[in-house]
Amino acid sequence: MSALRSAVASTGRRARYADIFPWVTSPFIVGAPMRVMAGPNLALAVSRAGGLGFMGPGAKAQDTAVDLAKVKEILESQCTNDEKLFAAFQSTKRLPVGVGFQLWNGDLPSATSAVQEYQPCAAWLFAPRNGQEELDEWAVKLREASPGIQIWIQVGTIREGAEAASSAHRPDVLVIQGAEAGGHGRAKDGLGLIALLPEAADRLRESGIPVIAAGGIADGRGVAAALSLGASGIALGTRFLASNEARISKGYQNEVVRATEAAHSTARTHLYNHLRGTFGWPEHWSPRGITNMSWQDHIAGVPFDELKQRHDVAQESGDKGWGPEGRLATYAGAGIGLIHSVEPAGVLVQRLQNEAKEILSGLAH
Template sequence: MAQAPLATAVSLAGGLGFLAAGTNTSSLTASLSHAKKLLNHPEASPSPLSVGIGFIVWGSDLSTAVQAVRSFVPAAIWLFSPRLTTDLVTWSEKLREASGGKSQVWIQIGNVAAAVEVAGLCKPNAIVVQGADAGGHGLARGAGIISLVPEVADALDREGHGHIPLLAAGGISDGRGVAAALTLGASGVVLGTRFLAAKEAEMKPGHAEEVLRTSDGGLNTIRTTLFDVVRGTNRWPAEYDGRGIANRSVEDEEKGMDSEENRRLYEEALAKGDGGWGKEGRMIAYAGTGVGLVREIRGAAEIVEELRRDAIAGLEQTRARF
């Protein structure tokens, strides 16, 4: 979903867009070349490329990542979900070295202990604090950012890492959420679910409609490992599940259907392509609880500008009220 058109549109609007390498680094070079072209980035430029790359560490190939970072020097490298924390140390060191120190290393964590551990071991340029409302994969046991961000900030301060900027992720879909996260002590915010409804996101029409259709995110999304089970992507470390829109597979599991049958029915729905989304469908739409605030498809630049404008207005209005 997050390929060069979306990532570069966010960056050109003053955010920082990330290319999703996920666990598959095979198309990374093509995505980075596309991003470089869209950004009009000169060949001999001493500045890094204005996009980041997101890697899912447990399932990605480090040598392909090193090659891509060496050739394209992205502004930031995003690391998430290692099997072992020591893998993050190796990835941070190798990718920093590959970029000649020009790419920042951002690490996404989901609890206070992990924040303190990665701050000490990896010296990240930023820590992404992912709360339980986030769409996509995250820790099964977690807290919302309203308590997680300030507790992480206090713990890092205590341990001498208070200078590391925190970026809040999870459940932020509009300017009010951005204002709240900044008030909690975050230096910036990360939005995933909101950009599923960006014009530039690579979404099948049925998938996008499902995102727009879904409201009441706490009720209609669920944290589960079922989506990985039916998709056959269940090699995630045990502490992770994922939040997505509750669908027919979830309902069937709740009624007692076994995983094999559920998986077979998913494969059948998959063969129907774009026909399988919706409340009665089995196609998977990872999304956070903020999905209920996502109501229309807009250009990514417009979304970034609106978030910034509404956050500033929200902070000013709050100040005026109290």
């Protein structure tokens, strides 16, 4: 029976993670590489708590090297030999965090040079302009620059996953992102994880590539659900935006805690990208975020130039730029209604694990 095979297989995969990332504990919790907001402190806090933290791309391509240097500095100054994480770093010489790259406007030479110099344990590739060909190019160059680096590819459809799995430069891990995800996801052909994940797991089973679930998960219930659906690990983004270590404005973070009922309070739209001056995203993707006055006015027909002017004024107002009366981009996932407080990322990782374990054990008996 496919469901059972999948559940059994995922157990084997967790064991493999522990070989590659010897500090991780179960269930495998991953901090997603949110652009700018997932920096050195967040990524390292997730890893130190037994997960795997990724840093997002920075505002500039060179920021990746700066952030990796910072990870190294914190590790060497704050961690001690009795931390499993530090021991792994010392024996492998690999930084126990991953880095994310947004390919369509990424810079491959900076990426390879940062990875070569600092040797992060994994790279998470996302949003190529030219599909698998571009993913392959990055995978090849990053593996050349850092043999043994784990290549993770994030997809939002089964066909992207199947294409990546059949490539000669196939990834070590596939992240399956459901339609509930915040930030950029599939614009038109996304699907909810509850249907997408098991079908993707079935389709990818022969490849042996493990599957990580992403999108709309914010507590132990979602973690337990994703494991049930066949995931061997769970990536969370929005939940970690409401952590002490996130590199985020207070006004933005308050919104992640405040907002509920994502069906009514979020939308997928390029409006906020454009208001921020970001153009050129490939058409396959668009971002989910919490809506505010920019969106309300847009719906009401206010022309873009006027919206842009109001947006730029709001940007000068500090934390008041966010919120229902605000105008600034507030990318977030559909799990916002499950997030009620800002907490240390390490506390979150351990609670997610404990909740999931208690739920599964309660349901099994």
